[in-house]
Amino acid sequence: DTGVSQNPRHKITKRGQNVTFRCDPISEHNRLYWYRQTLGQGPEFLTYFQNEAQLEKSRLLSDRFSAERPKGSFSTLEIQRTEQGDSAMYLCASSYPGQTSTDTQYFGPGTRLTVL
C-alpha cells in the first residue's frame, strides 16, 4: 500500500491558463473523491467517482472544472481559464466499500494551486 499520490504537489500559474492535476488512488480502491481546501477551512467536496463513473458533483464544480477517471484507476482534475479565486489546495481521496454506510477515505498530500 503506497497510499494516495497526487501530482504536482505545487502549481503556480497565471490567471487565464489551464491546469491539470493527477491523482493515483490506492490500487484496490474503486471510489475516488476530489476536494478543495482554502486556508483555515475544512475540505469542500467537489466530485466523486465509483470506478470510471462520475456519480456526484458539487455545485462548486463550475463549468471551468472537469474531472475524469477514464479507466477507473487514476483521475485528473482540470481547471480551465483559472481565476485567482481558484487558488487553494486540491485534495484527492480514495476508498473501498466497507460494511458500514460510510467509507474510510484515504487522502493524498494535495496539490497546492496558486493563481497569479
Add this chain to the structure above:
Amino acid sequence: LAKTTQPISMDSYEGQEVNITCSHNNIATNDYITWYQQFPSQGPRFIIQGYKTKVTNEVASLFIPADRKSSTLSLPRVSLSDTAVYYCLGQTRGFKTIFGAGTRLFVKA
C-alpha cells in the same frame, strides 16, 4: 445533510487527556460519526469512526451517547505532535463527506 458543530480551537499541555466534543443534532439513523486529523500541508487522516456507545483504537476513543446528537473524541496523554486540526464528520447516506472548519488543537510543552 448532517451538520456538525465543534469548538474552533483548544489548548492543552503535553501528557494531558484532551476531549473534543462535536454536536450533530440532525444526524440520520444510518449515519456514522467519523473523525479526521489534519496536519499543515497534508491531507486529512482517518482517526476513528463509530455509530453509538464507545469505540477505542490505538490512537483515540470515541464516545457517542444514546441519542447520538453529539460525540466526544478523547485523545489520551497528548504530545506536541498531536497539534493539528480535528474534524468531526456527519455523513449522509451515500458518499458525500461534509467537513466543517474543524477544531484546532494546540499542545504546549
